[in-house]
Amino acid sequence: MHPAVQAHTDPLMPPFRPGPTLLVHGGVGPYEAEFEEPRRAGLARAAEAAREVLAADGTALDAVVRAVTVLEDDPVFNAGRGSVLNAAGEVETDAAVMDGASGNAGAVAGVQGIVHPVLLARAVLDDGRAVLLVGRGAEGFAEERGLERCDPRSLIVETQRAALSRHHRGTVGAVALDRTGHLAAATSTGGLTGKLVGRVGDTPLIGCGTYADRHVAVSATGDGESVVRLVLAHRLALRYAEGRDLTAAVRDAADLFRETQPGILGLIAVSAAGEIVARSLPGTHLLVARWSVGEPEVTSAPND
Amino acid sequence: MHPAVQAHTDPLMPPFRPGPTLLVHGGVGPYEAEFEEPRRAGLARAAEAAREVLAADGTALDAVVRAVTVLEDDPVFNAGRGSVLNAAGEVETDAAVMDGASGNAGAVAGVQGIVHPVLLARAVLDDGRAVLLVGRGAEGFAEERGLERCDPRSLIVETQRAALSRHHRGTVGAVALDRTGHLAAATSTGGLTGKLVGRVGDTPLIGCGTYADRHVAVSATGDGESVVRLVLAHRLALRYAEGRDLTAAVRDAADLFRETQPGILGLIAVSAAGEIVARSLPGTHLLVARWSVGEPEVTSAPND
Numbered sequence: 001m002h003p004a005v006q007a008h009t010d011p012l013m014p015p016f017r018p019g020p021t022l023l024v025h026g027g028v029g030p031y032e033a034e035f036e037e038p039r040r041a042g043l044a045r046a047a048e049a050a051r052e053v054l055a056a057d058g059t060a061l062d063a064v065v066r067a068v069t070v071l072e073d074d075p076v077f078n079a080g081r082g083s084v085l086n087a088a089g090e091v092e093t094d095a096a097v098m099d100g101a102s103g104n105a106g107a108v109a110g111v112q113g114i115v116h117p118v119l120l121a122r123a124v125l126d127d128g129r130a131v132l133l134v135g136r137g138a139e140g141f142a143e144e145r146g147l148e149r150c151d152p153r154s155l156i157v158e159t160q161r162a163a164l165s166r167h168h169r170g171t172v173g174a175v176a177l178d179r180t181g182h183l184a185a186a187t188s189t190g191g192l193t194g195k196l197v198g199r200v201g202d203t204p205l206i207g208c209g210t211y212a213d214r215h216v217a218v219s220a221t222g223d224g225e226s227v228v229r230l231v232l233a234h235r236l237a238l239r240y241a242e243g244r245d246l247t248a249a250v251r252d253a254a255d256l257f258r259e260t261q262p263g264i265l266g267l268i269a270v271s272a273a274g275e276i277v278a279r280s281l282p283g284t285h286l287l288v289a290r291w292s293v294g295e296p297e298v299t300s301a302p303n304d
Numbered sequence: 305m306h307p308a309v310q311a312h313t314d315p316l317m318p319p320f321r322p323g324p325t326l327l328v329h330g331g332v333g334p335y336e337a338e339f340e341e342p343r344r345a346g347l348a349r350a351a352e353a354a355r356e357v358l359a360a361d362g363t364a365l366d367a368v369v370r371a372v373t374v375l376e377d378d379p380v381f382n383a384g385r386g387s388v389l390n391a392a393g394e395v396e397t398d399a400a401v402m403d404g405a406s407g408n409a410g411a412v413a414g415v416q417g418i419v420h421p422v423l424l425a426r427a428v429l430d431d432g433r434a435v436l437l438v439g440r441g442a443e444g445f446a447e448e449r450g451l452e453r454c455d456p457r458s459l460i461v462e463t464q465r466a467a468l469s470r471h472h473r474g475t476v477g478a479v480a481l482d483r484t485g486h487l488a489a490a491t492s493t494g495g496l497t498g499k500l501v502g503r504v505g506d507t508p509l510i511g512c513g514t515y516a517d518r519h520v521a522v523s524a525t526g527d528g529e530s531v532v533r534l535v536l537a538h539r540l541a542l543r544y545a546e547g548r549d550l551t552a553a554v555r556d557a558a559d560l561f562r563e564t565q566p567g568i569l570g571l572i573a574v575s576a577a578g579e580i581v582a583r584s585l586p587g588t589h590l591l592v593a594r595w596s597v598g599e600p601e602v603t604s605a606p607n608d
Contacts, residue, residue, distance in 0.1 A: 086441075092441075103533050103534075103564065104533065105532070105533055109436075109438055109504075110438045110439055110441065129500060129503075129529075130499070130500050130503040130504075130529060131504075131505075131528075131529045131532045131533065132413075132503070132504040132505075132509070132532070133500060133502045133503055133504070134413055134414045134438040134439055134502045134504055135414055135438055135439030135440065135502050136439065136440075136501065136502060137396075137414065137500055137501035137502015137503060138502045139502075140501055140502070141500065141502070195434070196433060196434050196437060196441060196445060197440065197441030197444055197445075198437045198438045198439050198440060198441015198442045198443075198444070198445070199433075199434040199436070199437055199441065200413075200434075200435075200436040200437070200438055201435075201436075205436070205509055205510070205511075206509070206512070206532050206533065206535060207509075207511045207512065207532075207535030207538060208510070208511065211535070224435075225433075225434060225435045228409070228435045228436070228510050228511075229407050229408065229409055229435065229510065230407075231510060231511030231515070231535060231538040234511060234535040234538055234539070235538070235542065238539065238542050260407065
């Protein structure tokens with residue numbers, strides 16, 4: 001049982017209230033020495049930007065969106081600028097955000113020429129009429145809302161094109177707990193190198209790559225189709241809600257993925273009790289930045 | 305405990321093997337007298353077509369796709385021909401299919417000019433490279449695969465336009481169990497009348513409007529955003545897997561929806577034990593066709 005449950009069941013103990021907590025990832029894949037340093041630096045910048053939000057009593061929702069926005073600007077990650085190219089040589093991006101406190105969510109998929117897909121997902125959430133907008137409809141919505149648009153080709157980073165074509169993952173994501181105990185998750189990606197035009201992976205699908213409720217917030221990365229078939233973030237969340245600790249819930253989800261699905265996986269999660277857990281499959285590398293006190297720390301997730 | 309569980313735990317009993325079973329729905333909404341008869345007739349035709357597949361030892365996957373294909377052709381339902389119009393006065397359709405035996409799925413969203421969206425979803429499943437294709441990419445994939453295409457305007461049924469504009473639901477779906485014990489689910493829709501261009505609801509999202517595994521197959525209909533926020537079909541499936549009977553799992557899902565979300569809901573589900581359950585919320589009407597022996601029977605789902 002985690003600390004919050006103990007506290008609430010013992011009337012002599014004051015309620016346990018964990019402080020703001022944050023976990024950010026930059027995608028899972030093989031270890032690639034040449035990208036290690038810029039990725040560590042990018043994650044540190046994203047975590048610092050989100051830390052500032054949380055430290056100023058901002059919401060978890062604002063914090064995860066802030067972290068992902070910074071990573072979308074960074075060409076070393078496969079999201080926003082620097083996204084991989086689809087089979088037609090174009091960038092099509094996906095993003096989602098979910099607010100655990102309200103259960104509201106917003107997502108976009110297959111959008112072109114949007115500088116910050118996560119801000120468009122946030123606009124869909126705030127608008128409230130839809131949860132998921134795709135393609136030209138999502139782009140028209142961005143136009144209406146005055147979101148920053150660009151020539152779709154400007155998101156292609158020429159100096160990264162050759163290198164990025166070797167990566168097929170690099171999705172970014174963030175989960176956070178704020179001072180009021182609310183959770184949120186956000187995820188953003190350019191998808192899979194050479195993907196079919198119009199292919200949507202797990203990232204923008206609520207319950208698959210992105211999920212948050214009152215107990216836990218989850219962001220997943222890896223082989224999207226495999227994550228979707230298991231509805232993995234939601235599966236992890238329901239297992240956690242049954243009373244298991246977060247480490248076990250994340251390990252169970254990773255084990256089920258490994259036993260039943262092809263491909264690789266990275267998971268990050270934070271609970272309302274302030275637990276943070278990150279994990280990737282054996283032989284893979286998931287770099288994360290975490291923060292709860294002091295300075296954000298960049299580290300590799302366990303993958304045993 | 306349901307019969308299959310009892311049989312498998314008693315070595316003296318032969319394994320219980322339920323026969324092929326089928327449940328088809330035509331959308332949830334207020335009772336509308338003028339559509340009752342054509343909807344009953346349409347559901348009976350769809351169930352009969354799927355019954356023929358199952359009776360000839362066809363797969364659950366083939367059966368649910370067959371039922372939904374018949375309903376997409378029928379202008380009285382909000383799927384394929386007869387779909388409602390979005391905010392731009394156009395038809396954009398969504399569909400998904402999931403094979404419980406393999407855990408594979410295929411889905412399309414925001415597609416135009418496709419006569420049978422469920423067949424396109426099936427083609428995505430069979431292709432295997434993606435789970436979800438959207439918009440122009442999905443339409444290009446249909447072109448490659450030689451699926452039947454049409455002028456997008458030909459899916460608009462002029463004589464239904466005025467009437468359909470009063471409905472905002474009418475999604476169709478089917479779940480089936482075949483002789484080998486395999487389950488499948490399929491769902492297809494034109495979405496919400498006046499929806500934002502590019503809006504995608506629960507129908508094509510695996511775990512939200514459509515889900516199947518080795519234990520249960522589920523198809524949902526109603527207010528899509530509310531279904532998505534709860535990842536409802538997957539939630540129902542995990543509750544069922546915990547060992548509860550299907551009636552209780554469906555009721556729990558409907559109760560949670562009613563307590564936490566705006567809007568209306570219809571659910572149909574079939575288990576590997578041969579249980580079939582359909583339910584809608586109080587004050588709403590969900591017409592279903594069911595079959596396990598004899599002739600398919602069209603009836604209203606409980607809504608108490």
